[in-house]
Amino acid sequence: MDDLLLNQFLLLGAVLFCTGVYGVIARRNSVLVLMSIELILNSVNINLLAFGAIHGSIAGAVFALFIIAVAAAEVGVGLAIVLLIYRNRRSVDLDDLAQMKG
Amino acid sequence: MVAQNIFFYAFAAMIVFSAVRVVTSTNVVHAALYLVAVLAGVSAQYILLAAEFVAATQVLVYIGAVMVLFLFGIMLTRTRIGQDQELTHKHWWTGLVTALVLFGVMAYALIDEWGWSDHPLPADTRLSVVNGSNTATVSDAVFSTYLLPFEAISVLLLAALVGAIVLARKD
Numbered sequence: 001m002d003d004l005l006l007n008q009f010l011l012l013g014a015v016l017f018c019t020g021v022y023g024v025i026a027r028r029n030s031v032l033v034l035m036s037i038e039l040i041l042n043s044v045n046i047n048l049l050a051f052g053a054i055h056g057s058i059a060g061a062v063f064a065l066f067i068i069a070v071a072a073a074e075v076g077v078g079l080a081i082v083l084l085i086y087r088n089r090r091s092v093d094l095d096d097l098a099q100m101k102g
Numbered sequence: 103m104v105a106q107n108i109f110f111y112a113f114a115a116m117i118v119f120s121a122v123r124v125v126t127s128t129n130v131v132h133a134a135l136y137l138v139a140v141l142a143g144v145s146a147q148y149i150l151l152a153a154e155f156v157a158a159t160q161v162l163v164y165i166g167a168v169m170v171l172f173l174f175g176i177m178l179t180r181t182r183i184g185q186d187q188e189l190t191h192k193h194w195w196t197g198l199v200t201a202l203v204l205f206g207v208m209a210y211a212l213i214d215e216w217g218w219s220d221h222p223l224p225a226d227t228r229l230s231v232v233n234g235s236n237t238a239t240v241s242d243a244v245f246s247t248y249l250l251p252f253e254a255i256s257v258l259l260l261a262a263l264v265g266a267i268v269l270a271r272k273d
Contacts, residue, residue: 025197
């Protein structure tokens, strides 16, 4: 039990992922939902780097960098949309956005 | 090796505690600050996996840029600063059940496939080290094998930036 194990990192990633999933489902504020999505993306990055380390491949690090770039783009557009919703409806509560409900 | 394990478990505990606070905190600004702790802890885990460049990028992009964007988002949407019980859905337990079932399935699959004590990582996870880190290896890979995805990501970032400005500007 002295070496670092692959499963340590994978289980940490799983915990982080499930915490993020809980946040996406349970939160009502759209900014907090975007924060939970960041948790999910970070757990994926931990998994990628752990698999890259055990296979001796640099692809894990490269794809982690790509995910960080895509996450930055996602947050930029996501917060712009949240801002637009706030401007139109004076609320960022996801329960209020139900006008498509039949 | 023991030192690496101590480092791993200390930062893992910090990550899990802060992540739970991010999704349960009743104060939006506190949730954002706990997210900083999660991102810093994840960056420390990247260093443990010998990915210094990814760790530095994590600090610069996430803690530097994305968190500022989040705080701007919190302030511009005038979310109530301070205690707010309305942040969590009244059916929050459905999310808890989903997350726990998902974690059960994932943990079972991972332990079944990778075991409790086998599959150790190599003692030195660095690859073809130049000047003590594998940053040069990452850049070589990005600008040769992964050049096309890299260019696609660059164009995506530009498009997202233009899109965000178009969406957010007052007209």
